[in-house]
Amino acid sequence: MAKRGKNYREAAKQVDESKLYAVKDAIALVKKIDYAKFDATISVAYRLNVDPKQADQQIRGAIVLPNGTGKTQRVVVFAEGEQAKQAEAAGADFVGSDDLVQKIQDGWLDFDVVVATPMMMAKVGRLGRILGPKGMMPNPKTGTVTMDVTKAVNDIKAGQVAYRVDKTGIIHAPIGKVSFDDDKLVENFAALNDAIVKARPASTKGVYIKSLVASSTFGPGVKVDSASF
Numbered sequence: 001m002a003k004r005g006k007n008y009r010e011a012a013k014q015v016d017e018s019k020l021y022a023v024k025d026a027i028a029l030v031k032k033i034d035y036a037k038f039d040a041t042i043s044v045a046y047r048l049n050v051d052p053k054q055a056d057q058q059i060r061g062a063i064v065l066p067n068g069t070g071k072t073q074r075v076v077v078f079a080e081g082e083q084a085k086q087a088e089a090a091g092a093d094f095v096g097s098d099d100l101v102q103k104i105q106d107g108w109l110d111f112d113v114v115v116a117t118p119m120m121m122a123k124v125g126r127l128g129r130i131l132g133p134k135g136m137m138p139n140p141k142t143g144t145v146t147m148d149v150t151k152a153v154n155d156i157k158a159g160q161v162a163y164r165v166d167k168t169g170i171i172h173a174p175i176g177k178v179s180f181d182d183d184k185l186v187e188n189f190a191a192l193n194d195a196i197v198k199a200r201p202a203s204t205k206g207v208y209i210k211s212l213v214a215s216s217t218f219g220p221g222v223k224v225d226s227a228s229f
Contacts, residue, residue, distance in 0.1 A: 033216065040219070048165060066191055112136075
C-alpha cells in the first residue's frame with residue numbers, strides 16, 4: 001500500500017474508524033478534514049449486496065441532484081435534423097453525427113457526457129471501445145438514449161448524476177462540493193440514497209447496503225450509517 005502523506009494522516013486521526021456517523025455528522029466531518037487547496041468534490045461509495053454478473057442486479061440509473069454537483073458538464077449530442085436543432089437550443093456543447101464520430105475516433109475527448117437519439121446508436125456503437133471504458137456510452141437507463149434531447153441536456157446541465165454498480169458491487173457517485181452548505185450536501189446525498197434504495201433488485205436477500213462511505217477528493221473516508229437518512 002502506498003504511503004500516505006502528512007496531511008492525509010492528520011486528517012485520518014480525526015475519524016473514528018469504528019464508528020458509523022449519522023449523515024449530517026459525516027458530511028460535517030468530511031468538510032472539516034478536507035485539506036485540498038481547491039474546491040474538492042465530495043463523493044460517496046456504496047458497497048451493495050448484489051451480484052453484478054446477474055442481469056437483474058446490474059444497478060444503473062441517473063438522478064438530478066436537488067442542488068446540482070457544482071460542476072458544469074460538457075455535453076455531446078449525436079443527433080440529426082430537428083433533434084440536432086433542439087439539442088443546440090438546449091445548450092449542448094457539441095452536436096453532430098458522422099463528423100463527431102470521426103472526431104472522437106481521432107482522439108478528441110474534451111467532453112463529459114454523451115447523449116444520442118435511438119437512430120444514431122448504430123453510429124455511436126462504433127465508439128464503444130473508446131467510450132465504454134470511460135463509462136460514457138449512451139444508455140436508455142440513464143436517459144442518455146432518447147428522442148427528448150432537450151430534457152436530457154437540461155437535466156445534465158442541472159446536475160444530473162449517473163450511477164452504476166461496478167464489477168465488485170460498488171457504486172461511486174459525487175454529491176457536490178466542499179463549498180456547498182451542509183444542508184445542501186445532505187439533501188443531495190438523501191436524494192441519491194433514495195434512488196439507490198429504490199433500485200434494489202427483488203432477488204437480493206438480506207442486508208442491501210453493506211457499507212457506505214463519504215469522502216472528499218483527497219481526504220480519508222468517513223463511514224456513514226445508512227439507517228440515519
